[in-house]
Amino acid sequence: MKKWLAIILSLVMIFSLFAACAPSEDPDPTDAPKTTDPVDEPTEPVDPSGELTLENIKVGFVHITDPSDQGYTYNHNRGTEKMVEVLGLREDQVINKFNIPETSECENALRELVEQGCNIIFATSFGHEQFVLKVAEEHPEVEFCHATGYQAGMSGLDNMHNYFGSxxxxxxxxxxxxxxxxxxxxxxxxxxxxxxxxxxxxxxxxxxxxxxxxxxxxxxxxxxxxxxxxxxxxxxxxxxxxxxxxxxxxxxxxxxxxxxxxxxxxxxxxxxxxxxxxxxxxxxxxxWDWSIYLQFAIETLVAGEEIPTDWSQGLAxxxxxxxxxxxxxxxxxxxxxxxxxxxxxxxxxxxxxxxxxxxxxxxxxxxxxxxxxxxxxxxxxxxxxxxxxxx
Amino acid sequence: MQTLINLINAAVRSGTPLLLATSGEILTEKSGNLNLGVEGIMYMGAIGGLGSAWYFEQAFGSGILAAIVCFVVAFLLGMLGSLIYSILTITLRANQNVTGLTLTIFGTGFAKYFGEHMGNQAGGYVAVSKQTTGIFTYAPFASLADIPVVGPLLFSYNWMVYVAIIFALIMGWFLNRTRKGLMLRSVGEDPATADTAGISVTRYRYGATLIGGGLGGLGGMYMAMVGQNGIWATDCVSGYGWLAIALVIFATWSPLRAIYCAIIFGGLDVMYMYYPIKGLPTQIYIMLPYAVTILVLIFTSMRQSKEHNIPAGTGLNYFREDR
Missing domain, CATH: 3.40.50.2300 (Response regulator)
Structure with missing residues (x-):
């Protein structure tokens, strides 16, 4: 009897842990942009031609912390929100991975995003770069953009890009x-x-x-x-x-x-x-106003053009x-x-x-x-x- | 000289949450429970205190009442964390180490989840007002702080610092001078013998672990309300729970020694910011508190003194039928 109770209680602890972690995988519905009416649009638009459009593009993000830091990630995430609003994306087109340390956990997060069908993935912390490079090499069909990094040019990969600013x-x-x-x-x-x-x-x-x-x-x-x-x-x-x-x-x-x-x-x-x-x-x-780059990169990709290997803008x-x-x-x-x-x-x-x-x-x-x-x-x-x- | 005074002030500030959590953990370990979940408990106390103060302010306004609610809820949430631990280890006899480690992960996730949730609700900073945090940073002896040297060293702190020391003093007195304290120690040393003598092992272990957890919760609350000035920061405890466990060993299971050990530990933790040593990599310098803990472990185990050692029954669950 007590053994069972022990097992059940441990399971409750494990599940509540998952419950505690789960919401950080997705943006909270309360603060997600409500730009489209879900009734009018099919939830899973399938374009028979397989062409990438703003309706079917999926965007992934890997962040080192979550927006509660009220700093770097918060601000980058605000860029995401602004980009989503301007481009009119639906909330299920953006997948955020928060609190991803600069370890092999980053590699797993990137692979998960690829498996979830992301066409373009942004990784925002300096130490994420080596993992981005690794996954970018394996998935040439997905575009990878890494903030603050410097290795895109020398990597020779067409789908690897760096971005930052002055x-x-x-x-x-x-x-x-x-x-x-x-x-x-x-x-x-x-x-x-x-x-x-x-x-x-x-x-x-x-x-x-x-x-x-x-x-x-x-x-x-x-x-x-x-x-x-x-x-x-x-x-x-x-x-x-x-x-x-x-x-x-x-x-x-x-x-x-x-x-x-x-x-x-x-x-x-x-x-x-x-x-x-x-x-x-x-x-x-x-x-920062990150939305400028996010918008630019996504629009470039949808237009079928090359995203520059290295992007930098400043005050002007x-x-x-x-x-x-x-x-x-x-x-x-x-x-x-x-x-x-x-x-x-x-x-x-x-x-x-x-x-x-x-x-x-x-x-x-x-x-x-x-x-x-x-x-x-x-x-x-x-x-x-x-x-x-x-x- | 001024740098030394500044260093000691900084040591006391970072030592206070450690002292609270450590005296809680000493009480817990004296009863025979090795609770490795201090980090999780501190996180629960931090989010409990900050969150309750924040919600209370939304509903009833800021001030002394919000601070009291903050204090009480932090203590209760710390107790809740250790209640999970107690049920699993005392009643259900789950492995203490594993339960403690799980509790760390649980408590950290618990705090981060609710922190993020509150952040979304606030649409910006989860910030407790100045009126409420001001109560925690209130220094009762500020008027005496102008006395040269002694003033800043003894009287410049907020009241939580003195409360933490008073808690440790009370605990030292309780463990060493009262009958109940003696019984508690006997439960931790040899629960079977204590049981034979008619002492309820379960009741003592529950009581000590719960109060110990409550103190850990207060330590976490201090880090959120004073350390971060009432603003929720995701990593506001950042390993101090583990430091507190190391400090239990450093203080050799005595709450009275924990008072000055916490200040030394806090000092070792920030010393590299005040006295940089040219040529010594910071990474090595930062290891100091841990290196000292290892040295203390080596010395105490060499001396084989029963008094300065971990209570014999700590880490083991008590099965009455096992004898």
Whole structure:
């Protein structure tokens, strides 16, 4: 009797676990776009000619976290929602795989998406790339797009594509808000990984601050994880303790913002407008509009054209921008300074314009020259003068 | 000097949820249950506390009542987690390790599911208001914090820190100075003998595990309400449950030692952010708390002291008919 009860209870635990996991596989019906009336449309449209149209295309996504991070994945998912609305897709045409770590679990998730009939699959985290490459090689009939990666070109696969954008341009603008706000002239920056993606980001942020505040310095700390709210909060605290009074971040959660709020200092975010999370601390955030690429890639595929191997856009095209300024706390003149810089960047001025020195005093970009990223994935890895990286 | 004070402050802050969860786990293990589900229990407490405060605010507004609801529900959800564990191991005698590990997976999934659900409902951040989180970050002795050195070291913390220490003190007194505590320890050391002496093994194990789980729930709630300032972040516990289990060994099953061990552990966990060592890879530096735990395990097993060892009956289910 007791044995049976034990078995039943364990089964209940296992099933409730599945129940807890299951909804993350599909977008919640409550927030899915209601663009079409399900009565008018057949649920499984079958096109006899086998031609790919917006009615029968299936789109898959692999995300490292879920939208509750209110950061990278949340923002990317908003891009998905916007794309779905603009293109008029039905909710069963989009399959999301959330909380997929950068391990072989990613490979399984990709295969599942292929089996579920996806024609195009987006993987959004840097570490997903090797698994995308592997599955892309086995399934030439499916298009794979990987954000932040750099290996599509050298892989030689026609169905493998990379996409990213010049987020450092948006960070440059957000850095202006930080540079004008700081009183201790010391910025703190919580970065996820010692990769070029983060380094080019905080360099843009620092150059923005420097452009309005020549005395500013910055300390950078790495969490070695894209998403670890506990570490992010502790790092932000350590930076505040060492005298920083504006905290920037390249990390996925709101922990830096809330820690700044608790300490009465200021914060510049990434990926999401964080004014709700930290109303007295969040100045602005550098944000993406992913829908531009998603829409472009899907439309290109449906039109029967080639998706470019490498795609990158920036401030001028609206792929990156900053969220609205927190008017009540930004320093005076912030909006004007940002507008002025925006016009410069849209007009073709490069953020990494010389003369720039690294923290050992060597010139890395000569006066009159500008470093331009050769591909969508950032490659800038110089630590500039004025930036201290404590590892 | 200032850096050292900052480090100690940071150590106390990250040590507090550890202390709560660890004293809960010590009570549990003293009764003979090795509950490896602390991580899951902390997640349940985190989402229970944050979620109840959030829903309460939607219905009745923010303030002290929302904070009380948050505190109580976090404790209850922690108890619910350990109730599942207790039924499976004490009543049904399922393997303790397996049950604990399953509970970790269950609790984590439970929190993530409801967190995502609430996020969809909120259509953005699941954020508890400043009025409510302000109650948890309220520092009762803030006026004394201006005293040089001693002030920031002793009086700058929020009240949850002092409550966690008081819980640990009460537990130390209970285990070592009261009759019931003695009985509880006897149940953990040798349940058969305790049973012969007329002590109800089942009742003591249930009681200790449930209260222990409740404390774990409070630890999780602290991480969500203070650590993340009342905003739901998917990985807000991120392995602290496992740290708490390691800390039980580090504190050698004594809630009184757990007080300073938790602060040391919290300090080791954040030390690399305050005192970077040139040339030492951070990855190695981050291992410190675990390396120290292994050293403590080696030393305690070398000393063969009964007092500093795991209770003899811990990890084993008690079958009365088995004798």
């Amino acid at each position: 987020i450092y341009e948006a960070r440059y603008l957000s850095g202006i808000a930080a540079g004008l706000k700081t009183e201790s002239n010391k910025l703190g920056y919580v970065a996820a990984q010692p990769f070029a993606e983060c380094i080019s980001g905080f360099t843009g942020f620092y150059l923005g601050a420097l452009s309005v505040n020549p005395d500013v310095t910055m300390e950078v700390k790495y969490t070695y994880s894209w998403h670890d709210p506990v570490k992010e909060a502790q790092m932000a605290q350590a930076l505040i303790d060492s005298g920083a009074d504006v905290i920037g971040q390249h990390a996925d959660s709101t922990a830096c913002a809330t820690t700044a709020q608790q300490n009465g200092v200021f914060h510049v975010g990434y990926n999401a407008d964080m004014r709700d999370a930290a109303p007295d601390a969040s100045l602005t955030s550098a944000v 095209e609206g792929a990156v921008d900053i969220s609205p300024l927190n008017e009540s706390i930004v320093a005076e003149g912030t909006a004007e300074a940002i507008e002025e810089a925006r016009e410069r960047i849209v007009g073709g001025w490069g953020v990494f314009s010389g003369p720039l020195r690294n923290n050992e005093g060597e010139i890395v970009v000569e006066e009159g020259e500008t470093f331009i990223e050769p591909a969508s994935a950032p490659s800038w890895e110089h630590i500039l003068e004025g930036i201290t990286v404590t590892e």
